[in-house]
Amino acid sequence: MERPPTKAARARQVIERLGEAHPEEVTALAYGSPLQLMVAVVLSAQCTDVRVNQVTPALFARYPTVEDLARASQSELEGLIRSCGLYRNKAHALIAACQAISRSGGEVPTGRAALALLPGIGNKSAGVISMHLSEERALPVDTHVARLAFRLGFSTAERPDEIEKDLRALLPPALWKAAHHRLIWHGRRFCTARSPRCLECPVRSLCPRRGLAPL
Numbered sequence: 001m002e003r004p005p006t007k008a009a010r011a012r013q014v015i016e017r018l019g020e021a022h023p024e025e026v027t028a029l030a031y032g033s034p035l036q037l038m039v040a041v042v043l044s045a046q047c048t049d050v051r052v053n054q055v056t057p058a059l060f061a062r063y064p065t066v067e068d069l070a071r072a073s074q075s076e077l078e079g080l081i082r083s084c085g086l087y088r089n090k091a092h093a094l095i096a097a098c099q100a101i102s103r104s105g106g107e108v109p110t111g112r113a114a115l116a117l118l119p120g121i122g123n124k125s126a127g128v129i130s131m132h133l134s135e136e137r138a139l140p141v142d143t144h145v146a147r148l149a150f151r152l153g154f155s156t157a158e159r160p161d162e163i164e165k166d167l168r169a170l171l172p173p174a175l176w177k178a179a180h181h182r183l184i185w186h187g188r189r190f191c192t193a194r195s196p197r198c199l200e201c202p203v204r205s206l207c208p209r210r211g212l213a214p215l
């Protein structure tokens with residue numbers, strides 16, 4: 001009789017199988033520079049990437065540099081990003097982050113630790129930004145990754161940094177970035193919060209469906 005795979009082996013199989021279903025390993029956010037990526041990631045909190053991509057062209061044209069955003073008027077910036085939600089906090093965070101970057105030379109940092117020190121940039125956003133701007137390995141946990149980590153039986157933690165730690169312990173570093181993207185795409189397309197499509201799911205045979213009613 002075949003023995004069940006270990007949790008680590010199962011995690012690897014899940015991520016590899018998801019790679020066939022979701023081969024995209026790039027963010028859906030549109031950006032052309034480190035600054036633009038940082039801005040887009042901040043705006044994407046509790047907002048869809050599609051919405052962010054609708055808002056950013058005008059924003060990037062109005063504030064092309066760190067200095068421009070550091071000197072931006074809070075109310076004007078709020079007006080440009082209002083449709084992304086949480087616009088007051090996001091405008092405040094962007095201006096404060098750019099002021100801090102400006103004070104330390106004007107270059108957007110690429111390392112996660114330095115990014116996480118910027119006002120308004122949490123550890124998750126710092127991980128997402130650094131993953132795209134540097135070779136630093138990370139597996140940042142957003143709402144999709146957190147939900148899937150639980151349903152797939154990979155983590156019972158609640159805090160994103162603890163979930164990331166659990167996932168990183170199960171997967172080789174070379175798969176962390178892919179795991180981040182594939183779990184997000186799978187969460188959007190199949191394993192949605194309200195109506196997961198388990199019957200059509202490519203990893204159903206590997207998933208305990210923790211927390212969901214029996215099929």
Ligand code: SF4
Pocket residue numbers: 151152190191192196197198199201202203204207208209210212
């Ligand atoms: S089987 Fe269901 S719960 Fe498990 S990953 Fe697929 S959609 Fe999500």
